[in-house]
Amino acid sequence: MNYIKIISHMMRIDLLNIKSSIKDKLIDALIWGSCTLIITAYVLPSFGLVNFGAFQAASVLISVIGFETYNQLFMLVMNIEQKKYLFYLFTLPIPVALIWLQKIISYTINALILSSFMILVSKLVLQDQMPLTQINWPLLFLALLVSCFFFACFLLLMVSFVKKTSQVEHMFMRVVFPLWFFGGFQFSWNTLFSINKYAAYGALISPYTYATEAVRVSFFGQKGFLPYWTCISFMLIAGCLLATIGHVKLKKRLALT
Amino acid sequence: MISLKNAIKIYANNHKALNNISFTLQQGEIIGLLGVNGSGKTTCSGILAGLHCITSGEVLYQGNNIKKHVAEYRKNVGYCPQHSTLNDNITVYDNLLQNGLFHGMNILEAKKATKKIIALLNMQEYADKLPSTLSGGWIQRVMIARALVPDPKFIILDEPTVGLDPHIRHTIWEVIKMLKQQKKTILLTTHYLDEADLLCDQIIIIDHGKVVSNTTKDALKKAHKNKTLEEIFIKLIGQDKKNGEKL
Numbered sequence: 001m002n003y004i005k006i007i008s009h010m011m012r013i014d015l016l017n018i019k020s021s022i023k024d025k026l027i028d029a030l031i032w033g034s035c036t037l038i039i040t041a042y043v044l045p046s047f048g049l050v051n052f053g054a055f056q057a058a059s060v061l062i063s064v065i066g067f068e069t070y071n072q073l074f075m076l077v078m079n080i081e082q083k084k085y086l087f088y089l090f091t092l093p094i095p096v097a098l099i100w101l102q103k104i105i106s107y108t109i110n111a112l113i114l115s116s117f118m119i120l121v122s123k124l125v126l127q128d129q130m131p132l133t134q135i136n137w138p139l140l141f142l143a144l145l146v147s148c149f150f151f152a153c154f155l156l157l158m159v160s161f162v163k164k165t166s167q168v169e170h171m172f173m174r175v176v177f178p179l180w181f182f183g184g185f186q187f188s189w190n191t192l193f194s195i196n197k198y199a200a201y202g203a204l205i206s207p208y209t210y211a212t213e214a215v216r217v218s219f220f221g222q223k224g225f226l227p228y229w230t231c232i233s234f235m236l237i238a239g240c241l242l243a244t245i246g247h248v249k250l251k252k253r254l255a256l257t
Numbered sequence: 258m259i260s261l262k263n264a265i266k267i268y269a270n271n272h273k274a275l276n277n278i279s280f281t282l283q284q285g286e287i288i289g290l291l292g293v294n295g296s297g298k299t300t301c302s303g304i305l306a307g308l309h310c311i312t313s314g315e316v317l318y319q320g321n322n323i324k325k326h327v328a329e330y331r332k333n334v335g336y337c338p339q340h341s342t343l344n345d346n347i348t349v350y351d352n353l354l355q356n357g358l359f360h361g362m363n364i365l366e367a368k369k370a371t372k373k374i375i376a377l378l379n380m381q382e383y384a385d386k387l388p389s390t391l392s393g394g395w396i397q398r399v400m401i402a403r404a405l406v407p408d409p410k411f412i413i414l415d416e417p418t419v420g421l422d423p424h425i426r427h428t429i430w431e432v433i434k435m436l437k438q439q440k441k442t443i444l445l446t447t448h449y450l451d452e453a454d455l456l457c458d459q460i461i462i463i464d465h466g467k468v469v470s471n472t473t474k475d476a477l478k479k480a481h482k483n484k485t486l487e488e489i490f491i492k493l494i495g496q497d498k499k500n501g502e503k504l
Contacts, residue, residue, distance in 0.1 A: 002361070009358045017346050088342035091308050092359045093331040253269055257310040257327045 006094045007102045014106040018113070025068070026117055032067070033060045033118050037125040052186075053129045057122035058215040059185045062147055062208060064118050065111045066180055069151045069158075072107055074168045076159050080254070096256050100156060100247050107152035108145070115144045139228060140218035146235045147211040153239035154207060156246035160253065183208025188216065189226050210234045258284045258442055259305065259411060264314035266300050266466070274300040275311070276466035282411070282444060282459075287437055289457030289474075290446040291490060297466040298446040299339065302415045305444060306336035332360055335404030335412040339419065341396045343388040349399050350375070350384040353406050360407035370406045378402050378432060394425030401432055412436060413444045418452060430456060454486045462493055469493050 037060060041053025079086045089099050119140075123130050162171050182199075183206030184192070193200035203209050214231040222228060250256070259282045266275035274297050282288050292298045303309040304316060307327045316323045323330040343352050353374060357367030375384050378398055388396060397417050404412060414433070418426040426449075433456055436443055447453055453460060453474075460477050462470040470477060470493055474486070481489045 005361070006359055009355060013344065013347065013355060020346060083338070083340055083342070085342055085344050087308070087338065088344075091306050091331055091334070091336045093328045093361070094359075095328050255266075255268060255309045257307055257324075 003094050003098055006092065007098060007105075010089070010099075010102045011106060014102075015109070018106070018110050022110075022113060025071075025114060029064050029067075029114050029118060030121055033064060033121045034125050036060055036063075037122060041126055041129055051129065053126045054122075054219060055188075055216065056186070057118075057126060057130055058219050059212050060122060061115050061118045061144065061215055062211040063180065063185065064114050065144075065148055065151050065211070066176065066208065068111045068114055069107075069155050070168075070172050070176060072110075072155055073158050073162065073171070074165060076155070077162050077168055078165050080159070081163070081165055090254075090256055096251060097247055100243065100250075104149070104152040104156065104243060107155060108148040111148035111151060112144060115148060134219070136218045136221075140215065142232065143211070143214035143218055143228075146232050146239075147214070150207055150211065150235040150239040153243035153246070156250070157242040158246075160246040160249035163253075179206040180208050182206055184212045188224060189213055190224050207235065207238065258282055258319065260315075260317040261301070261305065262315040262317060264301075264304065264311045264316070266297075266304065266309070267312045274466055275304075277314075278463065278466065278468055279314075280461050280468060280471050282442055284410075284442050285437075285440040286458040287433065287443045287445055287456050288459045288461060289453035290444060290461050290463065291448065291450070291453055292446075292463040293448060293494060296463050298448075298463065299415055300466075301463070302336070302338075302413045302444060302446050305411075306334055306338075306413050307331040308336070332407070333410045335407070335409035337397070337400045337404050337412070337414045337417055339416045341388065341400065343396065343399060343403070345387060345389040348385050348387060349380065349391070349402075352388065352399065353403050356403045357406040362407060367406070370408065374402045374405050377405075377435070392425075394421050394428065397421065397425075397429060398432065401429070405436075409441075411442045411444070413446075415446045416448070417445070418447070418449060426452070450485075450487045450490055460486070462490060464494050 037053060037056060040056040041051060045051040076086070090096055092099070123132060158171060162168055182203050184203065185208065189200060189203060189209055192203055210226065210231040213226040214228055217225050217228040260280070262279050264275050264278045265273070267273050278297070278301065290298050290301060300309065304311055307323060307330050318330050318333065344355070347355070350371060353371040354367050357370050358364065362370065375381055378401070380398065380402060383391060383395060383399070388399060391399065401414065401417065418429050421429070430452065433443065433445065445453070445457060457474055460470065460472065460474050461468060472480070477489060478484065478486070481492070
């Protein structure tokens with residue numbers, strides 16, 4: 001049996017699903033991203049705070065991936081809880097691990113579309129505060145791609161822990177939110193290190209730290225941020241590890257062959 | 258053709274769903290797997306579908322343990338679980354077509370098989386509808402249709418008529434009879450004894466994860482002095498008739 005053929009058919013179906021839902025997701029991202037950027041670029045400076053619109057744009061590109069992960073987590077947990085379409089996929093002539101791999105690819109593409117869209121939104125809101133010529137585009141694209149891949153893998157791990165849809169909210173508030181907020185949403189890792197090195201070491205637990213730092217390197221250059229390739233390597237290795245743990249845990253919990 | 262040998266299934270929460278179950282399904286027969294709720298019927302069908310693993314024991318397909326070739330084994334199985342697993346974002350036609358493609362058919366073969374099954378089950382009117390717009394009876398019919406597209410040798414119907422109106426149950430029964438004429442091997446899990454009596458050749462009764470009876474329908478009735486299947490079932494399970502509302 002040609003597994004690649006099956007995966008490509010599954011991808012086609014998922015891309016159709018993405019196509020049908022992407023418009024609403026883009027609108028959501030536009031509203032949320034614009035609000036955040038308007039406040040940080042135009043309102044906060046009027047209080048005497050430093051204008052860090054472009055700096056915040058890097059966070060927004062990653063945050064939108066995180067929010068999408070939350071949406072997907074809810075959908076996936078519901079699918080498992082109600083034994084819906086996913087259970088049909090588990091009966092197909094393809095190993096379960098490859099089904100998860102396909103889902104990771106699919107979620108990566110979905111998040112990448114949203115994140116790429118946020119570059120446009122950021123530029124529209126920030127105008128001259130975000131000069132596109134200063135961006136290292138290959139590094140930015142790679143950082144976004146790897147971040148999307150990482151969060152897709154992280155999603156699989158979270159699904160393996162969350163058994164009910166009612167627990168999704170708790171997972172978000174107790175785990176994802178602290179990781180997001182302490183993961184350099186509004187500051188660089190070096191800034192945190194200069195204030196409190198223990199807190200900075202603690203922030204290294206958060207995947208958001210690596211994702212936002214990698215994007216900031218592509219925006220502003222390497223100086224003042226965590227090494228780009230360390231961030232990329234961490235996300236790739238940790239992503240594969242977390243996905244494997246998630247797969248093993250789900251296989252056991254759902255008693256899959 | 259397909260055998261379950263000394264199967265024990267213990268779930269992660271330590272619930273022992275199957276307790277050393279063994280039985281064989283012969284080709285071209287309809288086998289009724291009967292039992293009350295929680296007896297292990299769905300666990301059995303999930304294992305035979307290649308969806309769930311067993312804790313110990315073997316599932317043999319044509320003499321070979323499916324464990325090492327489970328993905329390949331699934332090509333031979335059409336599985337209809339109790340609840341809808343249809344993709345609600347695509348039409349009924351696409352749900353069927355995709356199953357053909359997922360099972361290794363090329364696009365032309367899958368289209369041909371889909372159209373054939375749609376015609377066979379008189380589903381033309383619903384082919385372009387989304388599953389979420391269909392009634393329970395039609396969803397069951399679509400689920401059966403989807404399972405049939407790749408032309409599986411072995412079909413598992415897990416309580417296909419539960420909660421359906423009598424006339425829709427009859428329609429589903431006609432579909433099952435039609436499949437029997439095509440020499441398909443069918444495992445029908447049900448707790449409707451009239452359904453089992455009408456459709457099945459072999460009756461396996463399980464209770465608390467154990468087989469309490471496994472014989473042909475006629476032999477079962479003969480051994481119990483031609484009592485009805487319902488009376489035999491209650492006797493074997495040891496339940497009060499009044500408690501078995503669904504029986």
